Amino acid sequence: MKTKWIVPCLYLYQGQAVAGRDKREPFYGGDAQKLAELYSDSGADELLIYDLSSTEEEHEEAIGNIKNLCRLAQLPVAAAGNINRVEDVKKLLYAGCQRVVLNFSKDSNVKMLEEVSNRFGKEKIAVCILQKEQLLSQRQQIEQYAGAVIVQERVWDELESDFDTPVILDLSQDSPQEALDLLKDERVRGISGAFVSQTDRSLMEFKRECQAQNIAVNTFESKIAWSDFKLNSDGLIPVAVQDYQTDEVLMLAYMNEEAFQTTLRTGKMTYWSRSRNELWTKGMTSGHVQYMKALTLDCDNDTILAKVAQVGAACHTGNRTCFFQDLAKKEYDDTNPLKVFQNVYQVILDRKKHPKEGSYTNYLFDKGIDKILKKVGEECTEIVIAAKNPDKEEIKYEIADFLYHVMVLMAEKEVSWEDIVQELARR
Numbered sequence: 100m101k102t103k104w105i106v107p108c109l110y111l112y113q114g115q116a117v118a119g120r121d122k123r124e125p126f127y128g129g130d131a132q133k134l135a136e137l138y139s140d141s142g143a144d145e146l147l148i149y150d151l152s153s154t155e156e157e158h159e160e161a162i163g164n165i166k167n168l169c170r171l172a173q174l175p176v177a178a179a180g181n182i183n184r185v186e187d188v189k190k191l192l193y194a195g196c197q198r199v200v201l202n203f204s205k206d207s208n209v210k211m212l213e214e215v216s217n218r219f220g221k222e223k224i225a226v227c228i229l230q231k232e233q234l235l236s237q238r239q240q241i242e243q244y245a246g247a248v249i250v251q252e253r254v255w256d257e258l259e260s261d262f263d264t265p266v267i268l269d270l271s272q273d274s275p276q277e278a279l280d281l282l283k284d285e286r287v288r289g290i291s292g293a294f295v296s297q298t299d300r301s302l303m304e305f306k307r308e309c310q311a312q313n314i315a316v317n318t319f320e321s322k323i324a325w326s327d328f329k330l331n332s333d334g335l336i337p338v339a340v341q342d343y344q345t346d347e348v349l350m351l352a353y354m355n356e357e358a359f360q361t362t363l364r365t366g367k368m369t370y371w372s373r374s375r376n377e378l379w380t381k382g383m384t385s386g387h388v389q390y391m392k393a394l395t396l397d398c399d400n401d402t403i404l405a406k407v408a409q410v411g412a413a414c415h416t417g418n419r420t421c422f423f424q425d426l427a428k429k430e431y432d433d434t435n436p437l438k439v440f441q442n443v444y445q446v447i448l449d450r451k452k453h454p455k456e457g458s459y460t461n462y463l464f465d466k467g468i469d470k471i472l473k474k475v476g477e478e479c480t481e482i483v484i485a486a487k488n489p490d491k492e493e494i495k496y497e498i499a500d501f502l503y504h505v506m507v508l509m510a511e512k513e514v515s516w517e518d519i520v521q522e523l524a525r526r
Contacts, residue, residue: 100315103282104144104289105306106177106267107296109134112151114164120151127298131164134298135172140390140408142302142366144317146172147200147249147291150180162190169195170517173408179227179249183207188215192223195521200225200249203233209240216244225249225267231257238262249291261286270294275308282314303366319363319391325356329401335371336403340413343392343406349413350421352381354403366391368407387411440516443503447510463507471511474504 110117115129127134138146148168150161158181169176178191179200188199188211199215201208203226216224225247228234231254234241238260241248247265250258255268265288268281278294281287295302306316328336335353342349352370354362358378361369368389369380382388389407396403414421450460463471478501485494509515 101288102315102317103287103309104267105142105295105302105316106145106147106289106291107138107143107302108147108149108269108291108293109138109168109296110149110151111161111164111168113157114160117151120149131168132171135168136408137298138296138302139172139174140366140388142306142318143174143295144289145175145177145197147177147179148196150178152181158187162194165191165196166194166518170515170521177225185211185215185218188219188224192219198223198225198246200227201245202227202229203237204229209237212240212244220246222246228254230254234258235260247288252292255281265289267291273297275305278305279308279312279314282309283312301365303364307364319366319394321359321363321394323396323400325359327400328396329399331401333373335373336401338368338370338403338405340368340389340405340407342409344408347420348422349389349407349409349419362391362394368405382410385411385415387413389413437516437520440502440506444506444509444516447506451510460507463504464511468511471504471508475501475508478504 109131110119110126111131114131116126116131116134117129118124118126127137135146146168148165150158150165152158152161161181165176165178175197176195177198177200178194178196179202182188182191182199182201183205184207191199201212201215201224203209208226212224212226221244224245226241226245227249229251234248234250234254242263245264247267248262249267249269251269252271255266266286267289268287269292270278270281270290271293272278273294278290282290294300295305303318306318309316310318330336333353335355336359338352338354340349340352341347352368353373354369355371355378358369358371361378361380365380367380367382368391369378371377372379380388388410389405390410391405391407393406394403395406409419412419414423416423447460450458451464454461454464463474478497481497482494482501485497488494509519
């Protein structure tokens with residue numbers, strides 16, 4: 100049984116989330132970043148972003164916004180809209196999109212399908228069908244060169260054929276049972292559109308409804324039964340909570356079985372309050388929700404490690420973490436390479452925003468991109484020369500110098516270490 104996909108849509112116009120293709124009404128306050136994060140944390144399998152720009156300038160700006168949304172969403176992103184050339188496909192894939200969707204209502208998109216599929220890979224390309232004839236007349240081409248096809252619900256109602264290409268239905272109706280019935284169809288691989296894009300719809304709860312009707316979906320399932328956990332005298336298990344990206348320890352809490360099962364069901368960290376003697380979902384009052392990314396059990400089965408996406412502060416004091424009071428400390432080298440890179444980069448960004456007289460960094464920014472590129476090239480050459488020297492101290496110095504100038508270039512071009520790390524991870 101193939102796992103079904105739940106794919107909400109985000110309509111992007113001039114940097115804001117809007118309610119639909121008419122571009123008029125802001126959606127979710129117009130905050131595209133928070134909307135993308137919401138879909139990611141609430142259980143979506145993929146996010147489909149429609150670029151509603153109408154000019155080249157707007158399109159280039161939209162690609163920049165999509166790049167940022169790919170970084171924030173923490174789930175696969177597909178992009179559609181205003182795709183006119185092979186270069187547009189390349190830019191969107193380089194921005195971090197897992198795939199690009201071609202509108203088959205445009206002849207130029209139909210003609211470029213084979214080329215972009217061969218160049219970037221079939222799995223990177225999807226097509227959007229608005230008319231029944233488009234799907235039937237281009238069926239062989241779609242099956243050969245597209246990794247998925249998005250079909251309007253009204254078009255699907257007219258079709259009887261089976262397709263080798265995974266089909267995602269764009270649903271406008273608001274009937275959960277109709278959506279469930281469609282997902283039971285073996286030809287349907289997933290659903291998208293207004294039905295799953297409503298912010299008041301719990302995607303995790305909908306997935307539980309899918310499971311109840313024997314529809315395979317991606318949910319949180321524990322590999323170890325609660326009965327196998329070793330509980331304390333109160334029937335609870337302690338949970339150490341970490342930020343899933345930085346590994347920062349945020350807090351310690353406890354779960355009973357109901358809290359554990361609720362966490363799995365909703366994807367939101369839920370605990371048992373020993374002081375109030377009641378169940379509590381983190382952030383329901385403060386808004387500082389913890390979205391579960393992973394749960395791991397220790398070797399003795401008596402402690403859970405939770406990796407979470409933390410919204411706001413974890414501590415009731417307003418601190419990011421509950422562990423902020425120093426008790427005792429011996430000086431030690433806690434240098435973390437990633438933190439060093441990030442800290443130096445932040446200093447460079449600060450110099451760019453708040454120039455300081457006599458700063459070499461500001462000298463480079465003032466001279467502009469050509470000077471920065473010249474220094475990067477020079478430092479790269481210095482590395483090559485130093486590498487011929489048996490003394491590794493020289494090459495360490497030159498590499499550090501090179502990395503500094505590269506970071507100045509990154510700041511000039513608005514490329515972050517997160518962008519670099521994510522690109523490396525994708526490779």
